[in-house]
Amino acid sequence: MLFSEATAQDITPIDSMAKAKRVKLVAAIFGGTYGASFISLNKAWYANYPRSRFQFYNDGKEWLQMDKVGHVYSSYNLARISHKGWAWTGMPEKKAVVLSALTSLSYLTIIETMDGFSENWGWSWYDVSANTVGVLLWSAQQLKWKEQKFRLKYSAHYTNYADPMLQARANNYFGKSLPERFLKDYNAQTIWLSANLKSIWPETKVPKWLNIAAGYGIDNAFGGYENKWTVNNQAATYTYARPDLQRSRQYYLSIDVDFERIRTNKKWVRGVLTFLNFVKLPAPAISLSNGKLSGSWLYF
Numbered sequence: 001m002l003f004s005e006a007t008a009q010d011i012t013p014i015d016s017m018a019k020a021k022r023v024k025l026v027a028a029i030f031g032g033t034y035g036a037s038f039i040s041l042n043k044a045w046y047a048n049y050p051r052s053r054f055q056f057y058n059d060g061k062e063w064l065q066m067d068k069v070g071h072v073y074s075s076y077n078l079a080r081i082s083h084k085g086w087a088w089t090g091m092p093e094k095k096a097v098v099l100s101a102l103t104s105l106s107y108l109t110i111i112e113t114m115d116g117f118s119e120n121w122g123w124s125w126y127d128v129s130a131n132t133v134g135v136l137l138w139s140a141q142q143l144k145w146k147e148q149k150f151r152l153k154y155s156a157h158y159t160n161y162a163d164p165m166l167q168a169r170a171n172n173y174f175g176k177s178l179p180e181r182f183l184k185d186y187n188a189q190t191i192w193l194s195a196n197l198k199s200i201w202p203e204t205k206v207p208k209w210l211n212i213a214a215g216y217g218i219d220n221a222f223g224g225y226e227n228k229w230t231v232n233n234q235a236a237t238y239t240y241a242r243p244d245l246q247r248s249r250q251y252y253l254s255i256d257v258d259f260e261r262i263r264t265n266k267k268w269v270r271g272v273l274t275f276l277n278f279v280k281l282p283a284p285a286i287s288l289s290n291g292k293l294s295g296s297w298l299y300f
Contacts, residue, residue: 022089066217074134076135079101194212196210259274
């Protein structure tokens, strides 16, 4: 990872000319990367759907708010990774934090604007609010503690649905490939708030990298508001409904690892550990759903 060396033990004084060059380089990299991603996203996604005049969309109750939790996760981690670049330039920490927050919010706001001009969606203030919460969670910790005591992480698993109707719905709506399912199948995702025990309670005799994590997920959701959907083909339009499936929220408790607290002198290893902190370590977990407790020896 290009900016992985921007950790506390590596930062050395940089002259003003070198700082200016680094700032331009980071700005160019972020600008080029984001620009390319917008073009790719437009071709791969928005170009397949009709455009419209700018419109608003109230989706606050869709998918049992799982998509909103996903927005919080995305904005948090985009700010986290952006900070690696801005801190590498040698600029003051407060300025690096502010630029990282703005980098995350501006990128996601442009995507939200693209939604606003799509006939199938629209500008969602709930999405914007969730993006803001994620950025504030990251930046507030960075400004107050200069570390992340609470991290947002992600886990997911591929689900083959035993019911042929649900399997067909999943294939058509969530996609068949592993990347598509990980991104779109909310039933298979969990977003975790992972807290580092040693940083919260320094007197405890636990490893510096040990975390405890609380997760949120959903189950049996095959439509935004209800389990009802339509399928169009050349012959006719079919409507399917599964009111027998109880849509539910799921809450988890598990252990985790803060990979960036594992000590190493190798820069490339630190880069790998930074990347690994996007995801939660598979581990035993306790879950609560519909008032019932259950457990898993290894939960993804």
